[in-house]
Amino acid sequence: MLKADFTAPYAGIPELLGELKRQGILLAVASNKYHEATIALIPAYFGEGLFDFVFGQREGVPIKPDPTIVYDIIKAADVRKEEVLYVGDSGVDMQTAVNSGVTSAGVTWGFRDRKELLANGACHIVESPLDILAILNEI
Numbered sequence: 001m002l003k004a005d006f007t008a009p010y011a012g013i014p015e016l017l018g019e020l021k022r023q024g025i026l027l028a029v030a031s032n033k034y035h036e037a038t039i040a041l042i043p044a045y046f047g048e049g050l051f052d053f054v055f056g057q058r059e060g061v062p063i064k065p066d067p068t069i070v071y072d073i074i075k076a077a078d079v080r081k082e083e084v085l086y087v088g089d090s091g092v093d094m095q096t097a098v099n100s101g102v103t104s105a106g107v108t109w110g111f112r113d114r115k116e117l118l119a120n121g122a123c124h125i126v127e128s129p130l131d132i133l134a135i136l137n138e139i
Helices: 014-023 035-046 067-077 092-101 114-119 132-137
Strands: 027-035 053-057 085-087 104-109 124-126
Touching: 014 035, 014 132, 027 035, 027 067, 035 053, 053 067, 085 092, 085 132, 092 104, 092 114, 104 114, 104 132, 114 124, 124 132
Parallel strands: 027 053, 085 104, 104 124
Antiparallel strands: none
């Protein structure tokens, strides 16, 4: 048995990502996990070609909550900060969004609770993956 044998996307996430992709929305991953591992794991769980940008921890680049990884994705995607929704499940994620100057959505089904997400600057709190679609219509 491998450590990843019991790892899977949260319920509703594949459907959400599929809908976002159908709508032509660029998708990115910003992780503090080692870059090579991140780029290997994402297609293993979500399939090839779903995410447009996958950035993990890279040598010489500070880790989140430093905003560099978000800035790198914004530059690669050629979008404005106002067009970005940073979705995360931890206080570090919310701090990263604040430090980057982008809109954030903290999810309640992940790593940390609502209180931590709000305390670290979450713009939105999301109870269900499909709720993210409504937030995207606002920005």
